[in-house]
Amino acid sequence: MNADAQFHETFLRRAVELSRRSLDTGEGGPFGAVLVRNGEVLAEGWNRVIAANDPTAHAEVLAIREACRAQSAFRLDGSVLYASCEPCPMCLAAAYWAGVERIYYANTRDEAAAIGFCDAELYRELALPGEARRVPARRIALDGAFEPMELWAAIPGRVLY
Helix, strand or coil: CCHHHHHHHHHHHHHHHHHHHHHHHCCCCCCEEEEEECCEEEEEEECCHHHHCCCCCCHHHHHHHHHHHHHCCCCCCCCEEEEEECCCHHHHHHHHHHCCCEEEEEECHHHHHHCCCCCHHHHHHHCCCHHHCCCCCCCCCCCCCCHHHHHHHCCCCCCCC
16 A cells, blocks of 8 residues: 555544444444544544534534634635545535545445435435425525625625635
8 A cells, every 4th residue: 555545544544433433422323524634633523413413413514613613714725534434415515615625535425325324315406406306495586685795795805705
C-alpha cells in the first residue's frame, strides 16, 4: 500500500471506530466521520439522531458543525471528509456548503440500504419537480417577499456563501 493510501486509511479507520461509538452509546446508527485539513483532525462526529432527538444529527453534519465552531468559520476549504459510509444527500449537501474538498468513505449506500438505511427514495425524490415529490413543495408568490433579498444584495461587502 502506498503512503497516500495509508494516510487516507488512517482517518477512514477512525471514522469506522467512531461509528462503533454511536452503537456502544446507543446514540444513533452506525455512522462516524472525521474532518481533516493538512493532516490535522479538525473535528469528529458520530451519529446522535436518537440521543439528540434530531434527524439532522448525522455524523458528517456534527463533524462539520464542530469543525466550523472550532475554526470560527462557516467554510472548511481544503478539508477532507472521511466517513464510515457514503454520505446521505443531506450530509453530502452540508459538505458542499462547507467547502469540503474531497470525501472518502468505507461503506456504500447500497450496503447501508441492506441494513435498513436506504437513501434511494430521497435521491429519486430530489430529481423530481417540487410538486411531484412525496412531500410536495409549491411556490406561493407573495408581495414584498423579495424585498429582504434585495436589501441583502445591496449591502456593500456582504459575505457570500
